[in-house]
Amino acid sequence: MEEVPEVTLKAAPQGADRFSMATIRAACPACGDVKLRSRDLTVRVCAENDLGTYSFVCPRCAEPVARDATPRILALLVSAGVRTEVWHQPAELAEHPDGPPLTNDDLLDFHLLLNQDGWFDRLADAVRDPGT
Secondary structure, rough: OOOOOOOOEEOOOOOHHHHHHHHHEEEEEOOOEEEEEHHHHHEEEEEEOOOOOEEOOOOOOOOOEEEEEOOHHHHHHHHHHOOEEEOOOOOHHHHOOOOOOOOOHHHHHHHHHOOOOHHHHHHHHHOOOOOO
């Protein structure tokens, strides 16, 4: 597992708006440490398992950067005013298909079917009547 880089915050001066003034140091894989403001980052957290990342566009090379982060780092970033997005895993992850597993032969048959005229109608017929 890749080591999660530390994010450090520099406190805002006394009496300043801490959300707009927080300076955050993060690591770009190409440029190394860069300084960002709260508005330059986004925290993304999965609602189902509380795992999260933070992302930003590097101010030096303009490349997008996304990093896994510990709950402690995520909480620190959110407390500094970083925008938060909560996302949900797709419902398909909870599905349990019934029927036999897909085989290589099934994939080849499907590929050959897609190369024929009228493939959609033939596929729809096969789904309606799987015995054919």
